[in-house]
Amino acid sequence: MVRYATIVIGILTLSSCAPGPGENIEKNTVAQTESVDARLRVATTTSLYDTGLWNVLEPLFEEKYGMELDVLYAGTGKALEWGERGDVDVLTIHDRSREETFVERGLGLERIPFAYNHFLIVGPPDDPAGIGGLSPEEAFTRLHGMAGPVFVSRGDDSGTHSREKSIWISAGLDYDDVRTSGDWYVEGGNGMGPTLVMADQMRAYTLSDVGTFLSYGNDLDLVPLVDSGNALLNVYSAIIVSGTDNMDGAEALVEFLLSDEGQELLGRYGVDEYGTSLFHPCGGEEPDQP
Amino acid sequence: MKDLAEAARLALKMITSGDPVLYATTLRTLLISATATALSSLFFIPAGAFLYFSSFPGKKLVTEVVRTLYGIPTVLVGMLVFLAVSRTGPLGNLGLLFTPAAIAIGEAILVAPIITGLTFSALRTGGHELAETALSLGAGRWTAVLKVLSEKRQVLLTTVLVAFGRAVSEVGIAVMVGGNIAGYTRTLTTSIVLAVGKGEVARSIALGMVLLLLALSVNVTLTFLDPERNR
Numbered sequence: 310m311v312r313y314a315t316i317v318i319g320i321l322t323l324s325s326c327a328p329g330p331g332e333n334i335e336k337n338t339v340a341q342t343e344s345v346d347a348r349l350r351v352a353t354t355t356s357l358y359d360t361g362l363w364n365v366l367e368p369l370f371e372e373k374y375g376m377e378l379d380v381l382y383a384g385t386g387k388a389l390e391w392g393e394r395g396d397v398d399v400l401t402i403h404d405r406s407r408e409e410t411f412v413e414r415g416l417g418l419e420r421i422p423f424a425y426n427h428f429l430i431v432g433p434p435d436d437p438a439g440i441g442g443l444s445p446e447e448a449f450t451r452l453h454g455m456a457g458p459v460f461v462s463r464g465d466d467s468g469t470h471s472r473e474k475s476i477w478i479s480a481g482l483d484y485d486d487v488r489t490s491g492d493w494y495v496e497g498g499n500g501m502g503p504t505l506v507m508a509d510q511m512r513a514y515t516l517s518d519v520g521t522f523l524s525y526g527n528d529l530d531l532v533p534l535v536d537s538g539n540a541l542l543n544v545y546s547a548i549i550v551s552g553t554d555n556m557d558g559a560e561a562l563v564e565f566l567l568s569d570e571g572q573e574l575l576g577r578y579g580v581d582e583y584g585t586s587l588f589h590p591c592g593g594e595e596p597d598q599p
Numbered sequence: 600m601k602d603l604a605e606a607a608r609l610a611l612k613m614i615t616s617g618d619p620v621l622y623a624t625t626l627r628t629l630l631i632s633a634t635a636t637a638l639s640s641l642f643f644i645p646a647g648a649f650l651y652f653s654s655f656p657g658k659k660l661v662t663e664v665v666r667t668l669y670g671i672p673t674v675l676v677g678m679l680v681f682l683a684v685s686r687t688g689p690l691g692n693l694g695l696l697f698t699p700a701a702i703a704i705g706e707a708i709l710v711a712p713i714i715t716g717l718t719f720s721a722l723r724t725g726g727h728e729l730a731e732t733a734l735s736l737g738a739g740r741w742t743a744v745l746k747v748l749s750e751k752r753q754v755l756l757t758t759v760l761v762a763f764g765r766a767v768s769e770v771g772i773a774v775m776v777g778g779n780i781a782g783y784t785r786t787l788t789t790s791i792v793l794a795v796g797k798g799e800v801a802r803s804i805a806l807g808m809v810l811l812l813l814a815l816s817v818n819v820t821l822t823f824l825d826p827e828r829n830r
Contacts, residue, residue: 380780381778381779394687
């Protein structure tokens with residue numbers, strides 16, 4: 310019995326420490342002998358994850374700093390929750406007011422903007438609601454209360470969802486009324502990519518960051534209809550979680566994002582594939598243009 | 600429809616050409632689920648035997664509860680394990696959240712009722728008789744129980760395989776406590792969720808085929824072990 314238990318515990322330990330083959334072929338093997346705590350965990354918004362950006366950043370960072378990076382994706386709300394619980398070391402998210410609250414509460418060290426892009430209101434190419442070229446607030450007002458499934462909301466407390474709420478509010482509507490006012494408003498509860506797929510299938514409108522939209526664009530009929538207005542600026546920030554037990558790793562990741570190499574990579578990401586970059590680097594400063 | 604056929608062709612190619620990510624994910628999934636099943640069997644085959652051989656008030660109720668828990672929702676187990684192993688939870692200092700070990704623990708809990716209940720059922724045909732025979736031959740109580748379990752090993756192996764089938768196909772626990780980290784906690788089922796969300800049809804189909812193949816091989820093994828099963 311004891312021997313059997315030893316084997317089982319052995320397997321358990323093995324499966325918790327050894328990275329799988331294949332995906333990790335080029336990863337640093339040092340991590341295999343280190344404890345689980347040596348891994349650095351970054352919680353990233355689904356809008357960053359779904360663009361595939363971390364597939365590029367992760368191996369570069371791991372090679373340069375010789376540590377294992379675990380990328381976890383979730384809406385900003387869930388990422389903040391993980392941060393508050395101390396389950397992740399760094400957040401890369403996009404909801405300024407909640408980020409500032411997080412830092413004010415002493416849960417995070419500092420809010421460091423590292424890149425930005427824009428939100429878009431996207432919809433069916435024939436634009437049945439005729440919102441093309443309107444301001445975000447005018448567009449939302451027009452969509453409000455139309456028949457059928459018209460607007461797909463993230464509905465997941467994410468940064469994009471927060472932004473959507475604030476546009477409803479600046480359009481002079483009460484968000485709870487909007488949310489419960491009928492079948493036209495669909496709460497998907499999914500990440501950015503799946504939400505775009507859902508809106509596409511329903512021939513409905515949704516709010517998306519430009520990065521995810523471009524990386525999903527080829528597979529979707531949706532087109533961007535509203536792409537300008539102050540309400541559409543989308544800033545991504547990094548925050549180190551105060552209670553992290555991997556401060557060195559967390560600082561290294563922020564340093565990497567702000568480094569010349571990291572910033573150049575951010576600014577170039579997507580150019581080859583989509584003809585335009587998905588992000589604009591902003592080197593730790595708040596971008597001042599809309 | 601043409602797209603779907605094309606995607607299926609790509610999927611087959613992915614499987615036959617040995618797509619490294621697909622194979623690594625499959626291997627990882629097997630390792631995690633096998634660990635979970637082994638861990639759970641270690642504790643809950645004895646628990647099932649205890650339930651059968653002991654008599655206490657409320658035994659019938661316990662048996663019923665165990666049976667009811669066969670279908671315990673995976674997301675419920677996922678949520679409980681998340682709350683337990685999260686840094687602020689009672690087991691937080693173990694640093695288990697978002698590791699393969701956390702998934703294995705969750706799946707071990709998930710299949711515990713199945714293992715307990717099926718062990719109990721397995722012993723119901725002739726368990727006491729076997730035990731009495733062993734006792735009359737001079738075996739001690741524990742040796743007698745081990746003897747009975749060993750006599751029933753074929754049915755118990757079936758139990759273990761059924762449990763493995765449940766563990767390998769669940770997704771709620773793996774997503775919640777594993778976090779679907781590429782190359783670390785990503786399993787076949789969580790990969791499918793991600794691939795479908797991304798609209799990666801070919802990859803979804805390839806992953807689905809492998810998962811189905813795993814389930815099928817479990818089933819074939821079961822039939823092989825117990826020729827009576829399909830009669």
